[in-house]
Amino acid sequence: MVRLFFRDQFPLILINIIQLLLVLFVVWMGGFQHLSLLIYALFLGIFLLTIYLVFRYITHRRFYYRLTRQISSLDEVFESLDAAPVSAALSDLLKAQHRLYVNAIQQQEKKRKEHLTFINQWVHQMKTPLSVMELIIQDRDDEQMMSIREEMDKLEKGLEMVLYAARLDAFEQDFHVQPVSLKAAVDGAIRDNKRLFIKNQVYPDIQVTSSMIESDEKWLEFVFNQVITNGIKYSSGIGKRISIYDQETESGRDLVIQDTGVGIPKTDLKRVFDPFFTGENGRVYRESTGMGLYLVKEVCEKLGHEVHIESVQGEGTLVRIRFFP
Amino acid sequence: MAKILIIEDDPKIASLLQNHLKKYGYDAVITEQFDAVTEVFKQVQPNLVLLDINLPSFDGFYWCRQIRQLSTCPILFISARSGEMDQVMALENGGDDFITKPFAYEVVTAKIRSSLRRAYGAYAPKVKERVVELNGLTLYVERMELSKDKGLASLTKKEAVLLEELMKRSPRVVAREVLLEKLWDDQSFVDENTLNVNVTRVRKKLQDLNIEDAIETIRGAGYRLVPNWETS
Numbered sequence: 091m092v093r094l095f096f097r098d099q100f101p102l103i104l105i106n107i108i109q110l111l112l113v114l115f116v117v118w119m120g121g122f123q124h125l126s127l128l129i130y131a132l133f134l135g136i137f138l139l140t141i142y143l144v145f146r147y148i149t150h151r152r153f154y155y156r157l158t159r160q161i162s163s164l165d166e167v168f169e170s171l172d173a174a175p176v177s178a179a180l181s182d183l184l185k186a187q188h189r190l191y192v193n194a195i196q197q198q199e200k201k202r203k204e205h206l207t208f209i210n211q212w213v214h215q216m217k218t219p220l221s222v223m224e225l226i227i228q229d230r231d232d233e234q235m236m237s238i239r240e241e242m243d244k245l246e247k248g249l250e251m252v253l254y255a256a257r258l259d260a261f262e263q264d265f266h267v268q269p270v271s272l273k274a275a276v277d278g279a280i281r282d283n284k285r286l287f288i289k290n291q292v293y294p295d296i297q298v299t300s301s302m303i304e305s306d307e308k309w310l311e312f313v314f315n316q317v318i319t320n321g322i323k324y325s326s327g328i329g330k331r332i333s334i335y336d337q338e339t340e341s342g343r344d345l346v347i348q349d350t351g352v353g354i355p356k357t358d359l360k361r362v363f364d365p366f367f368t369g370e371n372g373r374v375y376r377e378s379t380g381m382g383l384y385l386v387k388e389v390c391e392k393l394g395h396e397v398h399i400e401s402v403q404g405e406g407t408l409v410r411i412r413f414f415p
Numbered sequence: 416m417a418k419i420l421i422i423e424d425d426p427k428i429a430s431l432l433q434n435h436l437k438k439y440g441y442d443a444v445i446t447e448q449f450d451a452v453t454e455v456f457k458q459v460q461p462n463l464v465l466l467d468i469n470l471p472s473f474d475g476f477y478w479c480r481q482i483r484q485l486s487t488c489p490i491l492f493i494s495a496r497s498g499e500m501d502q503v504m505a506l507e508n509g510g511d512d513f514i515t516k517p518f519a520y521e522v523v524t525a526k527i528r529s530s531l532r533r534a535y536g537a538y539a540p541k542v543k544e545r546v547v548e549l550n551g552l553t554l555y556v557e558r559m560e561l562s563k564d565k566g567l568a569s570l571t572k573k574e575a576v577l578l579e580e581l582m583k584r585s586p587r588v589v590a591r592e593v594l595l596e597k598l599w600d601d602q603s604f605v606d607e608n609t610l611n612v613n614v615t616r617v618r619k620k621l622q623d624l625n626i627e628d629a630i631e632t633i634r635g636a637g638y639r640l641v642p643n644w645e646t647s
Contacts, residue, residue, distance in 0.1 A: 214469075217495035218425050221517035225431040228520055236592065246517065253497075266499070280604065288595045293606040308499065 091158045095147055098154075103139065110135040153177040164188060202259075209256045213249050220246060243285055244377070247319065254312050255385055261392050265306040272345060272413075273300045275307060276334055279314035283322060290326035292349075294318075297335040303343060303413040309389050313397075316382040317347050317409045323375060324407065325351025342414040350406040359401055363387040417531055418442045420461035422452055422478065423493065424470050428516075432465065435520050439545075441527070452478040456485060463531060465523075466510070468494040468501065476508040483509040489530035493518070549582045551646035552626070563624045563644070573598055573609075574617050581617075581630065581640040590637040614638060 096103075114128050122128075147154075152172045157180075161167065167188045171177040223242060227235045257264050276298050280287075287293060321332045328351055337344045354362060358369035365384040372378035383399075390397040396412040419441050423429040429445040436443035446455045449471045456464070464482060468475035479490055492505040495516040502513045512526050545556040552563045559575040561568045570578065576597050580589050591610065598605040598613065618630050631639045 214495040217516050218428070221495070222425065222427045222431065224517040225428065225435070225520065233590075236590065264498075284599050285596060287604075288592050288599070291607075294604050296604070 091151075091154045092147075094158050095150075095154050099143060099146070103143070106135070106139050149174045150177060153180060156180065164192070206256050206259065209252060213253045213256075216249055217246075220249070240285070240289060248379075250312075251316075251379070251381065251385070254309075254389075255381060258385065258388055258392075261389075265309055265393070267304055267306055267393070269302040270305045270307045270310060271300055272303055272336055272343070273298045275305075275310045276314060276345070278311045279318050280334075282311075282315055283318050286319065286322050290322050291330075292322050292325050293331055295331045295333045297333070298345070299336055301336065301343060304415075305393055305395065305413065309393060313386050313389050313395075313411065314345075314347070316386050317411075320382060321347060321349035321351065321407065321409075323351075323377075324353075324371060325349040328352065339412070342412055345411045345413070346408060347411075348406065348408045353403040353405050353407055354399070354401040355403050359399065362399060363397075416440060416442045417462045417535075418444065418459065419463045419465060419527065420456065420459050421445045421465045422449070422455075422470070422475070423465065423467040424449055425467075432523065436524070436527070439524055449473075453481045453485065456482055462488055462535065463527060464488060464490045465527075466490055466492050468492060468496055468505070476504055479505070479508045479510055487534075489534045491523075491526055491530060493523075547579055547582045549585055549640075550642035550644065552582070552624070552642070552644070554578055554582055561620060561624065563626070566624045568620045568623050570620060571616075573613050574620065577613050578617055581638060585640040585642060588633050588637050588639045592637075594637065 110132055114132060118128065149172055152170075153174065153176060156169075156171060167184045171181040220242060223238075227239055227242075276296060280294050280296070318332065318334075325332065330350070332347065332349045334345070334347050337346065352371060352374075355370045358367075358371070361367045362369065362383050363386075364380075366380040367384070368378040368380040372380060387397055390411065394414065396414075398410045398412070399407065400410070401407040419436055421429050421432055421436075421443055423432065423445070426447075433443040433445050444459050444461065446452070446459075448455050450473075452473075466475045466479060470478070475492060475494070479492075482488075482490060489511045490509060492510045492513045493516065494501065494505075494513070497515045505513050511530055514523060514526060544558070547554040547556060552561070554561050554575065556575055556579050559570045559572060561570055561575075561578065577594060580594060580597055591607070595605055595607075595610055598610065603609075614630060614632075621627075621629055626644045629641055629643055631641055633639055
């Protein structure tokens with residue numbers, strides 16, 4: 091900060107000294123050759139300059155301080171600066187900029203919120219036609235209707251995912267941690283995927299104890315749902331069973347969801363939790379959005395659980411969700 | 416006969432529900448006057464109300480509070496909203512239960528039945544018992560009994576479910592998937608083997624009633640019940 095001050099004032103100091111020396115030189119040349127008097131004059135000049143610099147520094151201290159330090163939060167802009175004109179101008183400038191910036195952010199935020207509300211409403215609106223279709227075909231069971239129902243299940247799942255993805259932003263207001271029965275949550279997720287299991291001739295094998303964990307039931311079921319859906323999808327026609335069991339570990343309790351499906355190629359394994367990453371399997375199974383596991387990871391992080399995935403291509407995938415006590 | 420008022424602004428859902436409930440012996444009434452629900456309520460005097468949340472002008476919560484000033488009859492909410500907050504609101508505003516769209520007919524009927532039972536008790540027996548009849552063979556679904564002529568066989572829950580489907584669709588083929596789905600309940604997950612075992616058991620029960628080879632296996636598709644027995 092002192093360095094900036096001197097660098098800023100350097101031309102003034104330089105010109106001042108040159109000026110002094112020049113005047114003294116002219117006076118000397120003019121025949122006034124009293125050395126001590128001239129040195130005294132030089133000293134006076136420098137003394138005045140120093141006084142000015144000190145005064146200047148004191149009155150503009152905050153100004154230089156502000157200029158040298160990075161702003162780390164928006165509110166710092168409102169810290170008062172010195173009363174000197176340049177300081178005041180800087181302060182005004184910062185405030186004006188801050189105002190504009192905040193306005194822009196608010197606009198964006200408003201737009202984002204509107205968009206979110208729209209998505210939420212839209213999803214709910216789409217559910218009504220879906221309900222109508224469900225009701226219409228519920229009593230029929232010929233092949234075509236079954237096929238339509240299957241597609242509708244996919245639609246419903248997709249809508250559900252959109253809803254959860256949209257809610258993720260407002261997660262803090264939308265979750266409620268309480269003791270949840272692991273078994274109840276798993277059973278719920280299994281129930282939601284009943285038709286998918288049957289259709290793909292994959293069956294669950296469940297060995298979950300009824301232990302309680304701290305979590306949010308709705309979000310937890312969403313997580314299980316995603317993992318189980320993946321398990322079914324990628325073991326259709328290959329793996330006969332998806333085993334779901336829990337284990338007591340040193341650091342808490344693990345829930346393991348294991349399938350014997352196609353597995354994930356080693357090169358893709360690191361990136362499965364990235365948003366929009368579909369990988370090799372995504373190219374084969376065209377319905378991947380690449381969002382499922384990303385959301386799983388995000389939700390788990392927010393709930394304070396840990397999720398790991400292990401897989402050997404061609405042998406199956408194991409997803410481990412760790413709950414800390 | 417229990418009277419049910421359906422307040423749902425989607426005309427298709429309303430009429431589908433109405434038809435379904437009528438099949439089960441309820442007197443279902445739908446309304447299009449969403450601005451005067453209390454008037455309709457007074458006029459219809461229902462035993463139970465199915466109420467949507469998203470309605471034109473006032474929402475379901477509002478109407479629920481209004482109805483509560485007139486009656487304590489069961490009110491079941493039906494809504495696409497699935498947030499916890501909405502469910503809490505629904506119950507706080509005087510609702511008795513909450514059904515999320517899309518829903519299955521079975522869920523609605525089961526919840527209606529349970530609410531009626533709790534609220535009126537006496538209504539339960541007045542609602543028709545579910546009976547499936549085919550060529551002299553009678554299945555009492557809820558009692559899980561099967562009778563023909565003088566003979567009577569009692570079934571397990573799974574057998575009853577299985578036979579109900581087969582009888583209802585006879586002589587059409589019922590896909591294995593459909594049967595699996597029906598058998599699959601919350602506690603037990605059903606695989607192909609369980610289905611086979613249960614089909615075998617049902618065949619045996621039919622044999623007890625002197626019905627032979629009525630259930631045909633259609634390879635790669637499913638099963639079919641052929642009413643090949645004599646009626647006396």
